[in-house]
Amino acid sequence: MVNWFWKRKPQRRSLALRSRGDSGDTTRVDFAELAPELHRFLGQAAYLQLGYFETLTRGIRGTLELSRKEALSRAAGAALDKHRGIVAVITEHGDDPTEVMLPFRENLDAFRRKTIGARPEETLLAVYLTAGMLDDFYLALASSYGEIGERVAAILREGDGGSEIVSIIQETIESDNEWRSLLxxxxxxxxxxxxxxxxxxxxPERLDADETRIEPVYTELMGAHARRMDAMGLAS
Incomplete structure (x- = not known):
């Protein structure tokens, strides 16, 4: 008998956010009424990774430099592996991954279009930074879902090819300092x-009433974003 995971009795949840590489204290926020249903969490997380794969694949086609093609292919492969891993979790719980992801396609595609820059380097920076922030956020949410959340967290912690993109961005900055202010x-x-x-x-039905609960998480996400920017030599 299939145990339909979205019908399970919801548990009291707390969101814990930890910047990757940080073993110190975590910021915990009570999300008993804000954390999404499991199928919503899985659907969005899976589709985001698919979107990053698509964007990076387009970047491969758009560059002539072989070393850059290789670097982007590794980053794209990492995003695809994460997507497949989350899809496997959905499938194992008796649901159709396409149906689970479909409700979020329009909004997440719109987000991706907004983060495609006028220049390839801008788009690569967008992939690195937005994937970093969203992986942090979904890693935090994963702590709400028991064993399933642990599996998703392990998937999200896998190598993401970010170092490949960082190398390209740093080479770009070093080639012309005007890139630094632009990026x-x-x-x-x-x-x-x-x-x-x-x-x-x-x-969504509780966000207006409980907006203050999210502020500490936003603060942590923005702090991690600033550290990524600083590490590349970009002002945040």
Whole structure:
């Protein structure tokens, strides 16, 4: 008998956010009424990774430099592996992954279009930064779903090819210092739209009443974003 996971009795949840590589204290926020249903969490997480794969694949086609093609192919492969891993979790619980992801396609495609820059380097920076923020957010949410959440967290922690993109961005900055200010400005512009995706991942019917519960999480996400920017030599 299939145990339909979205029909299970909801548990009291707390969201714990930890920047990757940080073994210190975590920020915990009570999300008993804000954390999404499991199928909503899985559907969005899976479709986001599919979108990153598509964007990076387009980047491969759009570059002539072989070393860059290879670097982007590794990053794209990592995103596809994450997508497949989450899809496997959905399938194992008796649901159709396409049906689970479909409700979020329109909004997440719109988000992805907003983060495609006028230049390939801007798009690569967008993939690196938005994937970092959203992986952090979904890693935090994963702690709400027991064993299934642990599996998704393990998938999200797998290598993401981010170092490949960082190398390309740093080479770009070193080639012409004007890139530094341009990419710094672009990186700052990405924050608002990415936080809206985080907000949209939660239960919409309670957000207005419980908005203050999310603020500490936003603060942590923005702090991790600033550290990524600083590590690349970009002003945040």
């Amino acid at each position: 710094s400005m672009w990186g700052r512009r990405l924050v608002g739209d990415t936080l809206l995706v985080c907000r949209g991942a939660l239960r």
